Amino acid sequence: MDDDGLVASEFATVRVSLDTQGNSPRLRLEDLRSGAVRFLDALELESIVWAPEGFLRELLDPSRHRWRDDGSAGGGP
Amino acid sequence: MTTTTDLRSRVEPDRVHGSLYTDPAIYAQELERIWYTTWVYVGHTSEIPQPNDYVRKNIGPQQVVLTRDRTGAIHVLHNRCSHRGNLVCDADRGNSSSFRCPYHGWTFANTGELLGFPFNQGYGGAQAKERLAGLGAAPRVESYRGFVFASLAAEGPTLREHLGAAAERIDQLCRLSPEGEVELTAGWVRHEVTANWKMLVENETDGYHPQFVHSSIFSISGSGIGALYSDKSTAVTRALGGGHSENDLSPEFRKLGVPMGWAGTPEARIPDYAAAMRAAYGKETGDEIMINGSPHVMIFPNLFIAEIQLFVIQPLAVDRTVQHVTAIQFAGAPDLNRRLVTQCVGSVGPAGMLLADDAEMYERNQRGVAQRQPEWLDLSRGLQRERTDERGFTVGTATDETSMRAMWAHYLTLMDPA
Amino acid sequence: MTAVEEGTIALAEAAAFLYREARLADAWELEAWEALWTDDATYHVPVDDAQDPRTHMSIIFDNRNRIATRIKQLQTGKRHSQRPLSRLCRSVTNVEVLGQEGTDTVVTSVVQVLESRDRGSTWWVGRVTHRLRRVDGELRMAGKKVVLVDSDRALPSMSFLL
Secondary structure (H helix, E strand, C coil): CCCCCEEECCCCEEEEEEECCCCCCEEEEEECCCCCEEEECHHHHHHHHHCCHHHHHHHCCHHHCCCCCCCCCCCCC | CCCHHHHHCCEECCEEEHHHHCCHHHHHHHHHHHHCCCCEEEEEHHHCCCCCEEEEEEECCEEEEEEECCCCCEEEEECCCCCCCCCCCCCCEEECCEEECCCCCCEEECCCCEEECCCHHHHCCHHHHHCCCCCCECCEEEEECCEEEEECCCCCCCHHHHHCCHHHHHHHHHHCCCCCCEECCCCCEEEEECCCHHHHHHHHCCCCCHHHHCHHHHHHHCCCHHHHCCCCCCCEEEEEECCEEEEECHHHHHHHCCCCHHHCCCHHHCHHHHHHHHHHHCHHHHHHHHHHCCCEEEECCCEEEECCEEEEEEEEECCEEEEEEEECEECCCHHHHHHHHHHHHHHCCCCCCCHHHHHHHHHHHHHHHCCCCCCEEECCCCHHHCEECCCCCEEEECCCCHHHHHHHHHHHHHHCCC | CCCEECCCCCHHHHHHHHHHHHHHHHCCCHHHHHCCEEEEEEEEEECCCCCCCCCCCEEEEEEHHHHHHHHHHHHCCCCHHHCCCCEEEEEEEEEEEEEEECCEEEEEEEEEEEEEECCEEEEEEEEEEEEEEEECCEEEEEEEEEEECCCCCCECCCCCCC
16 A cells, blocks of 8 residues: 555556544545445454455455346446 | 488588578478477566566477466466467466456466356356366476476476586586575566577577677777687587587686676675575575686577576577577675676667677678588587597687587487488 | 856757757767767656656666766767768747746757668657757756657657757
């Protein structure tokens, strides 16, 4: 993460910041290529830390989230 | 296509035919039988120190990505999407556990495995991943002391067998670090020449040319390098087997008998380094390592370690070659490393006070061999005074063409394996 | 003793200096070109301008001594990559005075050089930053950096004075 909170590679550009508007702090993730935003709270972050390796690998399959064509909710958080 | 019989008639013990440098059919065959078969140097582990680091590299004209996966294992992947063949990676380097093709979003792990693609119903669902291909991967990847090599052939000699005695030269290089490790962290200069790749390979351990090609710089800089390659020199040219060869300058460095004399850097200028070496190896061994110096070795077909710099040779066409070069950096030697960058930058690359003149010779040579007569290039220098040393290696004097003859003999075994 | 005169150098004078430097380099007026440098000068052609040239590879990173060596090497007449000398013609454009850094005025420009050799012609284009200083009443170069457009690609030999 650079000084502006950017986590970037040639494949994705995400701005990471700490959001304190809620009653507990949370991480604000903004996909700068689409403008989509997701918040992650402490328990969600802890769960990611402990998630099995296969969990992230599955998330990296584009058809799992943003580019679904099975009629279920997709296209953003 | 050139037949192998043809080829054998073009390589003789003391001469080679000019067409070996100019014939596109021979070049195509070299790619298949040498570059896409034998072990080729790809990169160094210090270029991908962290899990999920990657750098773009090459094996001749093939673009590959050198990756370290999350477990630390190293892979060499072809930069080609398994869907439509698009290049998957653009950046020279990065850190990512997976690569997503910009064309249709197919996504691959840094092991090459296909992780998925958008709108998978078009393929009948996620299970299609099982039948569809991932990124192509070099079937064999091995490293030796951080030097990563790949072979695009599924079978063949092991890396250790391929390196043979040349591995000892890598050891010699690593010993110059108080931590026993080389780091290639100084970035690269890329120098393109209009010449066949073998012109470069042959020149790297040709001790006959320096006094002529580099006299302009030797004469004004007071460099002792010229004398190392004179008829009075006790340095030798040694064929190490496997097409590898060296100019072993250590007899001259030992005559000098001064730690770091080989580098032309008085010990007083790098006191921290000298102290670290003696602390790591003991005074006697530390001094011996610093006196013996760094190797000057050509590891066939593409890795040239020239004392303080490392070159990677990349053929792009029969008459087009890129030389990638970096200053060697030794772990635990910051004061020495800075001097090595300065020294290396002055010598190598497009404006280098040494390499620009080598490049001029490669290019003149390429234009020269296109002329019709006398067809052959002579390789006979020192043939009559060659000897076999105590370990069975063929040795010539500092200016003999022993290394070229050995390179060509090995070339034939690869090009015509029968 | 040399007298360094402070104060920003005006655009017209800076541009005239750059044109003169270009003409001397094109014409292989080696001694006159070398005389333009200050004693503490650096001449830099980076691969990656974001990196520290003391720890990373450059195409050229010369201090004043090495500039002298480069000139002497050309003067031997045995610098093979300059036998025969490249024929050169360059234009210097987009000259702007950016400001003052201590005793030096920072001037930026664009250079385009056509180099003609046996191997063919090469078109070299880059963004140049000069640090100019007035010493004993004369303008001198304390620094010159040329960031070539294609600096991170494989380049052919470039042994003339860029």
